[in-house]
């Protein structure tokens with residue numbers, strides 16, 4: 114097979130190299146096309162554009178495959194822990210027992226945040242969306258650790274930034290929730306594991322002894338694993354592109370949090386539960402809402418359905434659907450929105466509109482139901498996603514900076530006015 118592609122523009126041919134991935138994915142390297150021919154390529158929304166070569170996550174949207182560093186998501190969700198998966202994503206291989214305990218120990222001893230950060234938190238009204246609070250608090254770390262801003266930072270400094278952000282994110286997330294509730298914040302408890310500590314900071318009352326339910330902790334850990342990375346999605350690409358200007362890890366992650374917030378990305382999990390609640394309040398007629406979703410004059414979309422890459426099934430959705438059943442059963446929760454979700458899924462899978470467009474439930478369709486059962490309110494769902502996605506963002510930022518990728522700077526096809534002379538306001 115040739116390792117070149119040929120492109121013809123206005124009768125002239127240009128040869129471009131083909132790039133092959135380890136899973137035999139083929140790409141045309143168009144980086145020399147403009148220099149050769151004066152022509153650029155355009156692909157709004159990057160639907161068919163690879164922005165980088167990456168060794169972190171592999172996914173095959175047609176076959177429904179997702180692997181972190183080569184390990185199938187099903188095995189990791191079943192047998193690993195979130196902290197181990199974080200190590201795997203960030204450093205590239207599974208840790209030995211001592212590497213894992215060292216990593217865990219370092220994260221545990223950096224959970225506390227500077228007391229002045231509480232003053233920033235106090236400045237937010239309780240109406241502030243926790244995602245906005247979270248991204249602000251993460252950016253504020255640049256002020257408390259200014260050495261992280263140095264583009265020539267030594268490796269140890271990068272390592273410290275990685276540990277700090279992993280350790281402090283649950284504290285920020287729980288504090289963003291406390292701010293919304295108008296409650297005093299809880300400080301981290303370093304005797305607890307990652308998820309139990311987070312749950313304690315979220316739910317413990319000063320007057321009560323708090324013990325995390327192991328069912329809740331295990332479910333949360335699994336959800337975080339399932340969200341931990343997803344190759345070059347909107348927020349990961351944002352993290353890489355911000356980082357490519359040599360902005361600090363904290364600034365890049367904060368940008369990723371904002372990119373995740375929108376309802377077409379991580380914000381979908383909040384949107385799904387709100388949609389399911391609306392359907393329930395409206396009488397539970399799923400057919401009516403299916404018709405709305407298909408009506409091109411109606412802006413309503415079935416939230417939690419469809420994916421840019423998965424066109425067969427989302428392997429994470431499969432695992433989450435089962436986890437939702439398990440968690441609700443173990444916790445003895447009977448949530449009517451679960452029945453509505455299952456009804457919608459059943460109908461959509463048989464509906465020609467959804468079948469033709471290859472629209473299947475995505476990771477967010479069932480995650481909100483579990484979060485709700487765990488006592489986490491809808492405005493916090495996307496924060497939970499951010500907590501899970503953090504190791505992926507770190508891994509993407511680290512890979513981009515270690516590979517010394519050039520600053521991300523797309524081109525455009527200009528479609529505005531041609532050159533024209535300025536007319537002073539008095540003559541217009």
Ligand code: ACO
Nearest residue numbers: 376377378379381406414415416417418419420421470475
């Ligand atoms: N409900 C109804 N119709 C839909 C839906 C939906 N959820 N999703 C896509 N479609 C339709 C579109 O109207 C379009 O139809 P057309 O060809 O007749 O015009 C077709 O399917 C293709 O849709 P696009 O928007 O072009 O697909 P794209 O790949 O750009 O978008 C996206 C993917 C954003 C996820 C989309 O499916 C969507 O909006 N889903 C709902 C929001 C959601 O769940 N987002 C979470 C994604 S997962 C994640 O970020 C973790």
